[in-house]
Amino acid sequence: MLIEKIVEAKQNKIRLRPCHTNRASSLGHVCERKLVFDRTHWQDATPYDVGLQFIFDEGNLQERQVLKDLDEAGWHVIEQQRDYEWKEYQITAHLDGKVVLDKPFTLEIKSMNPYTFTQIHTAEDIIQSKKHYLRAYAAQGQIYMLLSNSEKMVFIFKNKSTGQLKEIWMDLDYQFAEELIQKAVRINTHVNAGTIPDPIPWNEDVCGRCAFAHIC
Numbered sequence: 001m002l003i004e005k006i007v008e009a010k011q012n013k014i015r016l017r018p019c020h021t022n023r024a025s026s027l028g029h030v031c032e033r034k035l036v037f038d039r040t041h042w043q044d045a046t047p048y049d050v051g052l053q054f055i056f057d058e059g060n061l062q063e064r065q066v067l068k069d070l071d072e073a074g075w076h077v078i079e080q081q082r083d084y085e086w087k088e089y090q091i092t093a094h095l096d097g098k099v100v101l102d103k104p105f106t107l108e109i110k111s112m113n114p115y116t117f118t119q120i121h122t123a124e125d126i127i128q129s130k131k132h133y134l135r136a137y138a139a140q141g142q143i144y145m146l147l148s149n150s151e152k153m154v155f156i157f158k159n160k161s162t163g164q165l166k167e168i169w170m171d172l173d174y175q176f177a178e179e180l181i182q183k184a185v186r187i188n189t190h191v192n193a194g195t196i197p198d199p200i201p202w203n204e205d206v207c208g209r210c211a212f213a214h215i216c
């Protein structure tokens with residue numbers, strides 16, 4: 001009875017929402033077709049299930065705890081939840097904050113399963129990961145640095161099981177960032193023309209979980 005009401009409350013949070021920009025958190029996705037669908041066919045997406053809503057909510061709790069841990073350790077975090085917009089390329093971003101050392105550095109907090117946590121030690125481990133969502137973190141970080149006019153940022157990863165934390169610093173890679181900008185340009189061109197990119201070769205990990213698989 002108790003849990004049923006919790007699940008019901010979680011289900012009530014699930015909504016399909018319009019997307020009018022290239023979100024920094026999504027721009028690293030491997031499928032440009034999906035990113036165009038995000039903007040032009042958002043209402044046709046298959047809603048995610050309540051299990052994923054539990055994961056989202058847990059991630060938000062983990063983020064708040066990390067911010068609390070930083071504060072208790074004496075680190076000052078500014079510009080929490082600040083929004084950025086790059087109108088020329090229709091790119092938007094939502095920062096977790098900036099941690100102040102000798103100067104402010106863009107901060108991104110991610111919680112993850114214990115196995116993935118143990119596999120990440122450097123920025124290259126994120127950029128070159130076989131996991132597409134980890135590579136998307138790297139792309140997200142590059143866009144964040146461009147928008148916040150910074151050449152270095154820090155990820156804080158949290159082990160969901162143990163609470164252990166790990167910091168990974170990443171430098172701005174202008175070539176990588178330019179590729180992402182050109183990707184945004186291609187997406188914008190399709191959106192404006194009403195066209196859709198070709199699909200990527202079938203990938204169970206990507207396509208099998210895509211909210212647009214039924215119309216792709």
